[in-house]
Amino acid sequence: MDPSSLLQYLITGLTLGSTYGLTALGFTIIFNTTGVINFAQGEFVMLGGMMSVYFTRVLGLGEPVAVVLAVVGATVAGALVERLAIRPVRDCPTINLIIITIGVSILIRGLAMLAWGKDTHVLEPFSGDRPIMVLGAAVMPQALWVLAVSLLLLAGLKAFFSGTIHGKAMLACSHDPKAASLVGIGVQRMVLLSFMISALVGAVGGVILTPITMTSYDVGIMLGLKGFAACILGGLGNPFGAAAGGVILGVLESLGAGFVSSAYKDALAFVILLALLFVKPSGLFGLKDTKRV
Amino acid sequence: MKAAKWVVALVVTLLSGGQVLAADAIRIGAIFSVTGPASFLGEPERNTLVMLQDKVNAAGGVNGQQVEVIVYDDESDVNKCVMAAKKLLDQDGVSVVIGPSISGNTLAISKFFSSAEVPLVSCAAAEKIVKPVDPWVFNTPQLDRHAVTKILQNAKAKGFSKLAILTVSDGYGQAGRAVLNELIPAGGFQLVADEVYGPKDTDMTAQLTKIKGASPDAIICWGTNPGPAVVARNRVQLGLTTPLYMSHGVASDKFIELAGDAAEGLILPAGRLVAVDLVPADHPQKPVLDAYVADYAKAYNAPVSSFGGYAHDAFALVLEAVRKGGSAKAADIRDNLEKIAGFAGVSGVYTYGPENHNGLDESAFIMVTIKNGTWNVTE
Numbered sequence: 001m002d003p004s005s006l007l008q009y010l011i012t013g014l015t016l017g018s019t020y021g022l023t024a025l026g027f028t029i030i031f032n033t034t035g036v037i038n039f040a041q042g043e044f045v046m047l048g049g050m051m052s053v054y055f056t057r058v059l060g061l062g063e064p065v066a067v068v069l070a071v072v073g074a075t076v077a078g079a080l081v082e083r084l085a086i087r088p089v090r091d092c093p094t095i096n097l098i099i100i101t102i103g104v105s106i107l108i109r110g111l112a113m114l115a116w117g118k119d120t121h122v123l124e125p126f127s128g129d130r131p132i133m134v135l136g137a138a139v140m141p142q143a144l145w146v147l148a149v150s151l152l153l154l155a156g157l158k159a160f161f162s163g164t165i166h167g168k169a170m171l172a173c174s175h176d177p178k179a180a181s182l183v184g185i186g187v188q189r190m191v192l193l194s195f196m197i198s199a200l201v202g203a204v205g206g207v208i209l210t211p212i213t214m215t216s217y218d219v220g221i222m223l224g225l226k227g228f229a230a231c232i233l234g235g236l237g238n239p240f241g242a243a244a245g246g247v248i249l250g251v252l253e254s255l256g257a258g259f260v261s262s263a264y265k266d267a268l269a270f271v272i273l274l275a276l277l278f279v280k281p282s283g284l285f286g287l288k289d290t291k292r293v
Numbered sequence: 294m295k296a297a298k299w300v301v302a303l304v305v306t307l308l309s310g311g312q313v314l315a316a317d318a319i320r321i322g323a324i325f326s327v328t329g330p331a332s333f334l335g336e337p338e339r340n341t342l343v344m345l346q347d348k349v350n351a352a353g354g355v356n357g358q359q360v361e362v363i364v365y366d367d368e369s370d371v372n373k374c375v376m377a378a379k380k381l382l383d384q385d386g387v388s389v390v391i392g393p394s395i396s397g398n399t400l401a402i403s404k405f406f407s408s409a410e411v412p413l414v415s416c417a418a419a420e421k422i423v424k425p426v427d428p429w430v431f432n433t434p435q436l437d438r439h440a441v442t443k444i445l446q447n448a449k450a451k452g453f454s455k456l457a458i459l460t461v462s463d464g465y466g467q468a469g470r471a472v473l474n475e476l477i478p479a480g481g482f483q484l485v486a487d488e489v490y491g492p493k494d495t496d497m498t499a500q501l502t503k504i505k506g507a508s509p510d511a512i513i514c515w516g517t518n519p520g521p522a523v524v525a526r527n528r529v530q531l532g533l534t535t536p537l538y539m540s541h542g543v544a545s546d547k548f549i550e551l552a553g554d555a556a557e558g559l560i561l562p563a564g565r566l567v568a569v570d571l572v573p574a575d576h577p578q579k580p581v582l583d584a585y586v587a588d589y590a591k592a593y594n595a596p597v598s599s600f601g602g603y604a605h606d607a608f609a610l611v612l613e614a615v616r617k618g619g620s621a622k623a624a625d626i627r628d629n630l631e632k633i634a635g636f637a638g639v640s641g642v643y644t645y646g647p648e649n650h651n652g653l654d655e656s657a658f659i660m661v662t663i664k665n666g667t668w669n670v671t672e
Binding site: 258 | 333495496498499518522554555
């Protein structure tokens with residue numbers, strides 16, 4: 001095993017992991033406000049990617065305009081999900097809401113399939129597809145975009161949740177909605193806001209990821225699942241944990257494929273995930289008292 | 294209620310193409326996965342069959358008999374497929390059945406046909422359907438074996454000896470992997486790496502890095518879109534110059550769109566339907582291909598797919614058997630199918646026999662290279 005191969009596995013894992021981490025970030029926002037795990041998060045990612053493909057290919061808009069429109073469109077979709085599917089049943093137990101998000105994800109996927117067909121689409125990478133060579137290993141410019149955007153979103157979310165009154169209000173809602181409303185927080189408004197922000201984060205991810213992962217109506221299933229696993233690994237509700245969990249999962253898969261067997265790489269990654277959760281059920285960076293589902 | 298009856302009557306009239314069918318019409322059953330996950334197979338197959346039925350009947354039928362096609366949708370579900378097969382055999386009294394679209398469904402129903410003594414002409418590609426030969430079961434698509442043979446002939450001509458394979462972990466990839474594992478050593482090649490990726494994977498650089506370490510002369514990738522496009526892109530990104538062969542599973546313009554510049558120089562076996570323009574005018578398949586492409590475009594305003602071609606050939610072969618034998622009885626159709634030789638369809642030139650119920654060989658494929666974003670014949 002030469003060192004450049006090892007480096008290539010690590011870089012591949014980092015690229016792969018940042019796609020999981022970026023999806024995982026979206027989970028934390030809604031969870032932090034409502035305690036609900038939104039299984040339609042992968043669909044927000046898909047909407048971001050598919051809409052930017054639609055706007056550039058079919059409507060012929062320039063890429064920057066298309067990207068902005070796609071992100072706005074997905075944010076509106078997030079708001080609609082909250083108003084139409086979550087708010088009417090807001091007094092139900094959390095588990096019911098989680099199951100509703102699974103239904104919502106199937107609905108969004110079906111609508112996307114009817115609207116845009118079953119084909120796979122691709123966006124051009126933002127800064128070309130000429131790899132940067134680092135000590136004999138290839139790094140794609142788009143992977144750097146993904147890493148940079150993930151870090152930016154991470155910093156933004158951290159600042160939002162610990163530094164702004166809205167962010168703190170959202171956290172308060174997750175701890176105790178009744179107490180939060182007693183101190184004057186508009187709980188429903190916060191929930192709506194959390195769906196919009198997480199749809200926005202998901203859609204930004206979808207746009208940045210599409211040049212790497214390609215996109216189709218059902219791409220959200222895999223991204224959502226891996227993103228959720230990344231959240232669990234890092235500790236639910238912690239944006240930093242979600243991003244780190246994604247990267248760890250990606251590196252495990254890549255090393256598994258490289259050193260053990262590419263046929264069992266997913267199994268290998270999930271076996272390690274399970275083993276870790278036996279030892280530390282709250283996830284790597286989760287707090288002991290974190291409310292879990 | 295009354296309105297509903299009128300709607301039903303209207304639909305029935307529309308479906309039968311407005312034709313009054315003669316009492317002694319040749320009844321051909323068909324089962325396709327028109328909806329469900331395999332609808333990309335079943336939909337063009339159904340469309341093709343309906344189109345051909347109208348065309349044949351407008352031209353006066355076969356041996357003076359009209360053709361009546363009864364199509365059922367199995368919704369890509371094996372149970373629905375079994376029910377449809379029973380209905381065709383027990384109630385509709387068809388003399389031959391075309392389909393199903395999927396290999397699993399074909400294998401689930403094929404055993405009914407020998408006891409019912411009705412021939413089945415499947416549009417699914419699995420080798421198990423025709424090997425060992427069941428006297429009543431035929432199929433029309435090219436086999437994986439033919440594609441692998443074609444690739445290995447090309448590799449041998451180029452003097453390659455060490456080969457690596459990268460296959461997808463779904464049914465298509467695993468069937469291909471089994472054939473590759475059998476034919477590569479048998480052809481005198483050395484298999485230096487055998488890697489696998491998942492159908493939804495988005496990055497194959499780990500597998501390619503491992504393959505690079507084994508320094509093969511060429512890589513063979515076996516999968517359907519979008520995986521192979523990712524493999525093609527990752528190969529360029531890693532700066533690999535090892536030649537890359539693809540399977541016939543990606544022989545469509547969609548692959549070139551997805552892989553972009555990374556598709557340049559890739560070599561793959563393709564049916565002639567993919568590159569109709571490249572088929573020379575004196576090739577026996579040329580008139581069949583031209584007619585199918587033109588008819589389909591006129592009827593549905595859509596491009597043809599190789600899957601519709603499988604249904605086209607099944608229908609054409611059945612009619613040829615009826616025409617040649619002068620009989621539309623189930624047993625006679627079976628006997629006469631086995632006598633068909635050198636019959637040009639859209640997927641290849643068919644020669645059936647008692648021991649050969651697929652009818653094609655590797656000449657059903659041509660090797661194409663992707664150059665400047667389009668297909669070029671390499672041989």
